[in-house]
Amino acid sequence: MCGTVGMFVGCSALSYCPRSLLAAHPVEPSDEAPEDRASAEEAPEYRSAFQSWYDRASVRQAPRRTILEDDTALQFFSPDLVPVAQHPLVKGLPERVFNAILVQHLYRYLDFTAKLEYLVVNRTLVGIAHGSTGVRVPEEMRFDALKMYCDEAYHALSAVDLRRQVEHHSGVRAQLPDEPFFLRRLQQILAELPAEERALAELLFVVISETLISASLAEIPDSDDLVPAVRNSIRDHALDEGRHHAYFAVFLRHLWAQLLPRERQFAGRLVPKLMDAFLLPDLESLRTELTGYGLSADQVEQIIAEVYTPEVLSRHSRATSRMTRRYFEQLGAFDDPRALAELHAHGYVS
Ligand SMILES: [Fe+2]
Numbered sequence: 001m002c003g004t005v006g007m008f009v010g011c012s013a014l015s016y017c018p019r020s021l022l023a024a025h026p027v028e029p030s031d032e033a034p035e036d037r038a039s040a041e042e043a044p045e046y047r048s049a050f051q052s053w054y055d056r057a058s059v060r061q062a063p064r065r066t067i068l069e070d071d072t073a074l075q076f077f078s079p080d081l082v083p084v085a086q087h088p089l090v091k092g093l094p095e096r097v098f099n100a101i102l103v104q105h106l107y108r109y110l111d112f113t114a115k116l117e118y119l120v121v122n123r124t125l126v127g128i129a130h131g132s133t134g135v136r137v138p139e140e141m142r143f144d145a146l147k148m149y150c151d152e153a154y155h156a157l158s159a160v161d162l163r164r165q166v167e168h169h170s171g172v173r174a175q176l177p178d179e180p181f182f183l184r185r186l187q188q189i190l191a192e193l194p195a196e197e198r199a200l201a202e203l204l205f206v207v208i209s210e211t212l213i214s215a216s217l218a219e220i221p222d223s224d225d226l227v228p229a230v231r232n233s234i235r236d237h238a239l240d241e242g243r244h245h246a247y248f249a250v251f252l253r254h255l256w257a258q259l260l261p262r263e264r265q266f267a268g269r270l271v272p273k274l275m276d277a278f279l280l281p282d283l284e285s286l287r288t289e290l291t292g293y294g295l296s297a298d299q300v301e302q303i304i305a306e307v308y309t310p311e312v313l314s315r316h317s318r319a320t321s322r323m324t325r326r327y328f329e330q331l332g333a334f335d336d337p338r339a340l341a342e343l344h345a346h347g348y349v350s
């Protein structure tokens with residue numbers, strides 16, 4: 001742990017250390033203009049999406065989203081967005097169990113959100129704000145990173161608050177793994193990389209997460225059947241993430257302009273695996289959950305095999321990652337045949 005950023009946010013959760021990325025670029029962190037390292041053509045001009053942040057950010061203006069007693073007759077999560085809820089074996093379960101499956105899906109989503117924000121995204125944001133990631137950005141971008149740092153902390157708080165309220169009102173206790181699936185996958189990917197590549201990989205994961213998350217939040221329907229606190233909390237998050245998406249699309253261009261050719265090649269080849277870490281479902285915890293409802297091991301395997309077919313998984317991944325892939329494509333990240341092969345291998349090219 002370097003002590004620069006880690007002392008505030010706890011580096012032990014992941015291998016990312018701002019200084020290790022810095023070490024790859026023999027330039028001292030300073031307020032030096034980004035043009036010093038990248039051509040004007042590659043490093044875009046920055047137009048902040050955060051000009052009205054004080055009036056519009058959820059952390060500044062949204063009320064606490066509270067579940068009322070009357071709401072509990074409504075659904076805690078939309079069955080249309082819970083893939084296993086479409087399977088006949090699951091539809092045939094008692095209503096109490098079927099509703100518990102929707103609630104556990106919500107818990108997994110909220111746990112994913114909270115831990116993504118405070119364990120991963122905010123580590124990078126504090127690094128950008130502090131100027132210690134090794135990527136030079138305009139001062140305005142460093143300032144906006146602090147605004148996003150507040151946003152993400154609030155998203156984590158809202159997610160944990162909502163999970164606690166749902167547990168209280170539904171009586172369904174959250175069954176969650178110690179670490180969400182995406183974090184285990186990310187840690188595996190990082191562990192397999194040489195130490196000097198890990199900081200860049202984690203930075204890429206944050207760019208990918210922040211440009212993918214708005215597409216995944218857009219799936220939440222504005223249905224009156226859903227508990228309003230859940231619906232509104234997700235909407236609050238989606239509005240903030242629209243600004244974050246715009247920021248990280250620009251941040252990627254700054255990052256790319258400052259990478260060496262071999263680092264760009266490394267990045268292009270790693271992107272599909274990092275997108276998978278964000279997008280693939282946690283089938284392991286789903287198996288454990290379904291088995292707990294009295295379904296046999298064969299029935300559980302049948303449900304998972306029939307719901308999460310390779311075609312369904314890759315169709316969802318392709319649709320959700322469309323914008324993220326486009327940003328990397330525009331930078332030539334997939335021009336390298338091995339990067340393109342990885343994209344194919346992970347189902348991102350139909
Ligand atoms: Fe967020």
Ligand SMILES: [Fe+2]
Binds near residue numbers: 152
């Ligand atoms: Fe975000």
